[in-house]
Amino acid sequence: MTITNRGRHQTGRPIAAKRVITVYTTSANVAERQSAPPSLAISTVIFALRPSESSGRPTLWIPLVRRIREPFKGLWALPGGPLTHTESLQDAASRNLRETTGLAPSYLEQLYAFGGLHRSPTQRVVSIVYWALVQPTEAALADESENVRWFRADKLGSLAFDHNGIVDYALWRLRNKLAYGPIAYHFLGEYFTLAQVREVYEAVLDTQLDPANFRRQIKSTPEIEETGEYLQGGKHRPPRLYRFTGRPGLDPDNRSTP
């Protein structure tokens, strides 16, 4: 939509009016590629917390899939795929996530539409990228195979296409949202202690936070609710369990959902 004009150059639809006949094929030549509309793909940057091998403390991990064909055959890339006609962008991201990693996200938000001319050497592709958070219980069950593997977010190596830049941007966004919005809870289960929330912040922002000040700040946010429950089993005073009562929504797809 959004096809508008002043009655001079443009004609209603993007390509329609010329009655272009386009043959898509994997070996399309340059002329054919130039007349084809840019392909549209959906990708997702998925974040989960998993214990680091060294320290055991939670750290940020991202699942990637290995490319099994050119371009960038053999390199790791973000999970993604085409957009089908019967699903919205967010549904496509969701489906994609499920198909490649077996995961159901607890938070899913559009990140950005990447459409630079030379993102792929073979084709003009516009990628609409989402970012997702999954809970550790989910992440532990996630499919892992020869072609799907989890990586520490700070040790990714060189990825296919412009995916390193996309991950950097997703990380920036995640840190930003964490600092300003109630997002940390989507990394956790329904009940959690304030220390667990702090561990999320410490892992994502890569800093140490003062426990006393942190709990004061978190407790002052309205989206969190005390329960009467306590987490037993530690070698110390049992911490109280809390529950998240807020709703995610900020972007247009989520804003109206009640």
Next chain:
Amino acid sequence: MTITNRGRHQTGRPIAAKRVITVYTTSANVAERQSAPPSLAISTVIFALRPSESSGRPTLWIPLVRRIREPFKGLWALPGGPLTHTESLQDAASRNLRETTGLAPSYLEQLYAFGGLHRSPTQRVVSIVYWALVQPTEAALADESENVRWFRADKLGSLAFDHNGIVDYALWRLRNKLAYGPIAYHFLGEYFTLAQVREVYEAVLDTQLDPANFRRQIKSTPEIEETGEYLQGGKHRPPRLYRFTGRPGLDPDNRSTP
């Protein structure tokens, strides 16, 4: 890009592999439409400050274009058009802006990719929407015609497609950015007084702000610089002129530009 799979269901490219032959035409039937890839359009929400007719104080205005064909023929819509193959998303937005309104934006940022299934009654369209700020000197020169007209942002009436929702979201984003980031200056020229900055805030946020407190806060931001110049000509003490020294960049397209 981002076409990845586990070697089972998917095949490299979205549609390519089946060697589909697709005929695009304005009267394409349902079967043809379903096999065509979703069309990609670029639209822009353009904001400028113009004096209100009633009070004379600056208020937010948006240029719209009239649709000259179905669907929604006769209704007002956001300026937009197709994405060509030789331009990036941002360039397409920029060109579009220039072609429909004659404007050059002083700020341009991606807003969101809208891709709901039923946004257009005739076609599946994914719109990548940008939002732009233009300076009032520019806005005053802007083309206006039978099919291009400026509207007050708070009095738009019913627009084509889902454009009312898009404008609402753009407004929300503008207000957010204004509150947290150095964005107000893009509504103004190179030199400005602190009172002018305050007028921008008051117009966009639709509130009254205390002049003394406002100047204290603004002066504490590093992106602003005192000049030795003063604005003469008022019926009062001449205010000092300031200059904006920061850079816009936050999203991936702008982050690296030095």
Next chain:
DNA sequence: ATCAGTTTGAGTCAACTTGACTATAACTAA
């Protein structure tokens, strides 16, 4: 039973920020 070790959770205090408000400065117009 008691004690050492741990984390939870409340509280204190100084530095800083914010909103409401006062006062003076510097111009124009009458």
Next chain:
DNA sequence: TTAGTTATAGTCAAGTTGACTCAAACTGAT
């Protein structure tokens, strides 16, 4: 010269933040 207007500095109380102290409540070892 004076009234009107906005610019700009400053004060003060309330609220927030970061560094820090300390008691509470558990476990495990002695």
